[in-house]
Each structure stands twice: as C-alpha cells, then as structure tokens.
Amino acid sequence: MAEVSFFILGALFTFALAAALLVLLGNAISLLPATARNPRHSEGVFAGAEPVPRPPSSFAGAQAWQADHLARSDRASRPSARAGPKADLIRLEPAARQREAYRIAAALDEAERALTKIAKGPEQAAAKIAAQTLRRLSMAAEPPKARLRFAVERLQLLALRPEPLARLAAQAALRAMA
Structure with a gap:
C-alpha cells in the first residue's frame, strides 16, 4: 500500500x-x-521596444485612445493619391468610425458606472457578479467593442436577477445604452 x-x-x-x-x-x-x-x-528584454498601450477604461481615455488608433490605422491604409468620387466616401468613413468609437466608449462608461453602483450595493450575490465583471473588464486585453458586449451580457444577467436594486440599476443602464 x-x-x-x-x-x-x-x-x-x-x-x-x-x-x-x-x-x-x-x-x-x-x-x-x-x-x-x-x-x-x-x-533587458524590453529595452528600446515600444510598448503597445492598452485602451484605458475611462470614457475620456478610451475616446482619446480610439481617436489615436483610428488616425494611425487610417494613415497606414491610405494610398498616396486618391481622386474621384470615392474620395468623398473615404473621407466620410473615418467620421463614421469616430462616431462608432464614441458610442462604444460612452456605452462602456455607462456600463461601468452601473456595475460599480451594483457592486457597492447591499445585495451580496449581485454585488459579487458586478465586482467580478468590473475586474474582468479592467484586466481585459480585448478591444472596446468586445468588452462592451461582455458588459451588456452581464447587465442583462443582472436585470433578470431577483434582487430589486440591482435589477433596476441594470435595466436603467441597458435603457441608457440603447
């Protein structure tokens, strides 16, 4: 044995x-x-290497990061000479992307505010879900759109829970993001 x-x-x-x-x-x-x-x-391993910045979770920081990222990607994809009727459409495209980035950043900010409110609330089970969600959102390396999708899914889960304060806060956040 x-x-x-x-x-x-x-x-x-x-x-x-x-x-x-x-x-x-x-x-x-x-x-x-x-x-x-x-x-x-x-x-050292990273001496001289340029770090890739993670998008910040605050609204203003996310907006600035997204604008910088879009400007860099637009410069990299732009050919040297563009002319003709497509040039007007191409000029409109960054504005549409900027509006979308602003919408995503605003919705993510609203979701984080609601989750913080629920996490600090008296209902233990909902507070635990909200705190775990906030922790995952703050450590996530995904783009803002994926983080927003995750936050919306968790708010929808909280909107179905029996705790009244958490349910109302989650429903209000989902209505504000819609």
Whole structure:
C-alpha cells in the first residue's frame, strides 16, 4: 500500500513539475520575438521596444485612445493619391468610425458606472457578479467593442436577477445604452 501511494505522489509531483515548466516555457517563448527585434537585448528584454498601450477604461481615455488608433490605422491604409468620387466616401468613413468609437466608449462608461453602483450595493450575490465583471473588464486585453458586449451580457444577467436594486440599476443602464 505504501508503494502505491508513493508512486501516485511521485506521478502527481512529476505532472505538477511538467505543468510548471510548460508555463515557464510558454512565457519565455512569448518573449522571444521581443528580444529578437531588440538589438540591445543585453540591456533587458524590453529595452528600446515600444510598448503597445492598452485602451484605458475611462470614457475620456478610451475616446482619446480610439481617436489615436483610428488616425494611425487610417494613415497606414491610405494610398498616396486618391481622386474621384470615392474620395468623398473615404473621407466620410473615418467620421463614421469616430462616431462608432464614441458610442462604444460612452456605452462602456455607462456600463461601468452601473456595475460599480451594483457592486457597492447591499445585495451580496449581485454585488459579487458586478465586482467580478468590473475586474474582468479592467484586466481585459480585448478591444472596446468586445468588452462592451461582455458588459451588456452581464447587465442583462443582472436585470433578470431577483434582487430589486440591482435589477433596476441594470435595466436603467441597458435603457441608457440603447
């Protein structure tokens, strides 16, 4: 019996060690492209590398980040010379994208306000859901549109819960975002 339990413990230890090594190797592999592009990698992995900024969760910060991102992507995709009737449509396209970015940022801000209100409320189950949602939204690396979709889904879930204060706050936020 002792031999069997010793074998099982050894197998579990080996499995845990292999899993830890895979995690460490995965992190090391994700750093390899950064070190390969950096000619001064002896100074550190990220020395001289430009970090990719994460869009901020505040409304003003998200709006500024989105405008900067759209301007960079527009400059990168613009050919040197455009003429003709399509040029007017192309000039309108960034404005439409800017309006969409503004709408998404405003809705995400409204959702975060409602979730913060619910998280600070007296209803424990709804507060826990709202706090977890806020934590995931703040740590998410997804674009604002995906974060908004997630926030709307969670607000819809909270709008169906039996807690009256959380339900009313979630319904009001969903109406404001519509």
